[in-house]
Amino acid sequence: xxxxxxxxKVVAVRVRQQVSEDGRRLFFLFTPGQVExxxxxxxxxxxxxxxxxxxxxxxxRESLLPVIDLEERFAIKGEENGGVSRFVVVxxxxxxxxxxxxxxxxxxxxxxEIFPMxxxxxxxxxxxxxxxxxxxxxxxxxxxxxxxxxxxNLVYILQNQSDVER
Amino acid sequence: MEKICLIKAGDYLLGIDTSxxxxxxxxxxxxxxxxxxxxxxxxLTSLFDKHASVFPEPKGFILEVKSTVGSQILVVDSCSAKxxxxxxxxxxxxxxxxxxxxxxxxxxxxEDQPVLLLDTxxxxxxxxxxxxxxxxxxxxxxxxxxxxxxxxxxxxxVAALNDATFNSIVSWTIAEFLERxxxxxxxxxxxxxxxxxxxxxxxxxxxxxxxxxxxxxxxxKCGKFHNTAMQRLRQTIALTNS
Numbered sequence: 192x193x194x195x196x197x198x199x200k201v202v203a204v205r206v207r208q209q210v211s212e213d214g215r216r217l218f219f220l221f222t223p224g225q226v227e228x229x230x231x232x233x234x235x236x237x238x239x240x241x242x243x244x245x246x247x248x249x250x251x252r253e254s255l256l257p258v259i260d261l262e263e264r265f266a267i268k269g270e271e272n273g274g275v276s277r278f279v280v281v282x283x284x285x286x287x288x289x290x291x292x293x294x295x296x297x298x299x300x301x302x303x304e305i306f307p308m309x310x311x312x313x314x315x316x317x318x319x320x321x322x323x324x325x326x327x328x329x330x331x332x333x334x335x336x337x338x339x340x341x342x343x344n345l346v347y348i349l350q351n352q353s354d355v356e357r
Numbered sequence: 358m359e360k361i362c363l364i365k366a367g368d369y370l371l372g373i374d375t376s377x378x379x380x381x382x383x384x385x386x387x388x389x390x391x392x393x394x395x396x397x398x399x400x401l402t403s404l405f406d407k408h409a410s411v412f413p414e415p416k417g418f419i420l421e422v423k424s425t426v427g428s429q430i431l432v433v434d435s436c437s438a439k440x441x442x443x444x445x446x447x448x449x450x451x452x453x454x455x456x457x458x459x460x461x462x463x464x465x466x467x468e469d470q471p472v473l474l475l476d477t478x479x480x481x482x483x484x485x486x487x488x489x490x491x492x493x494x495x496x497x498x499x500x501x502x503x504x505x506x507x508x509x510x511x512x513x514x515v516a517a518l519n520d521a522t523f524n525s526i527v528s529w530t531i532a533e534f535l536e537r538x539x540x541x542x543x544x545x546x547x548x549x550x551x552x553x554x555x556x557x558x559x560x561x562x563x564x565x566x567x568x569x570x571x572x573x574x575x576x577x578k579c580g581k582f583h584n585t586a587m588q589r590l591r592q593t594i595a596l597t598n599s
Contacts (some may be wrong), residue, residue: 250466295451
């Protein structure tokens with residue numbers, strides 16, 4: 192287990208997973224630059240043959256974006272899944288094309304417990320296996336104040352087409 | 358750009374080029390007019406959800422459309438009378454199921470909503486690639502389903518029942534449904550045990566139609582719930598195995 196050395200501002204979103212006996216909770220982490228908009232409601236057009244985590248498409252600011260239920264994607268949806276959801280438009284990366292570069296985004300369906308926080312020196316980097324999540328889905332995992340934090344690998348999630356087949 | 362007719366199949370909003378539509382008809386009149394029982398129909402919602410027997414709304418439509426094999430008959434929930442002429446289509450975003458890409462290769466935006474453009478040739482390819490015919494039914498099956506739906510719609514109101522009687526009937530039906538293997542096509546009729554459980558006074562005011570209608574409706578809801586639950590389970594297993 193390695194201690195983090197810098198202090199970073201991040202956006203944390205609680206995972207609606209059953210809280211463990213020791214009260215530990217699980218959160219997704221995003222950088223503030225990734226989060227473009229948080230929406231309370233959107234129109235989602237479902238896609239034929241889509242797995243449960245791919246909720247469909249939405250039309251946002253003249254762009255068609257895939258809507259992903261991140262808890263479902265990580266298979267960590269708990270008994271609280273009936274809670275209020277938010278739709279978070281996140282910037283995933285940029286792709287080179289003839290016009291130069293194009294930003295690509297997706298919409299993540301998440302819980303409504305969204306807040307800014309610091310990942311400081313008191314946070315510990317932990318092995319993915321300690322959290323029990325498929326390693327390719329995460330860029331890093333942290334433990335802080337007895338809670339666990341996951342940085343999702345959105346580029347992998349968005350570009351891994353094979354997971355969309357079922 | 359083509360003229361597009363908007364259709365709904367379950368939660369799916371689709372567009373179809375009007376030039377490939379050979380016939381559009383309400384299901385009820387189609388069933389009444391069609392002589393043959395053997396003609397095959399494609400339940401579009403069943404196909405897209407990869408789940409058997411997702412029947413359309415009672416006031417659904419059939420669309421006969423041109424395809425590489427000649428023609429296909431699609432069963433959908435609704436069909437808009439309004440024809441739209443979209444100015445442009447969007448390219449497909451990342452994360453798009455391959456089968457969806459084959460049968461809905463383009464997306465148009467209508468009133469700020471994405472509409473999947475259905476390609477009937479692609480649909481034929483998808484049907485062939487799935488190698489199962491769970492979404493294909495005969496006219497006879499649709500007719501049978503239609504008559505059950507009609508019977509349920511014609512059922513008198515259950516508002517006259519008291520809570521205890523209503524609960525007895527529903528509980529008994531759910532138990533019977535589970536005992537018969539959660540088969541949504543099972544036909545359940547009231548037995549002596551159920552009738553004995555209902556207070557005599559209540560039984561007198563309970564017509565056979567009302568009782569059977571309530572049982573049919575409960576079976577229908579149980580079937581839908583069971584199908585959804587099984588679908589979720591399969592998806593979870595697929596995710597776990599991936």
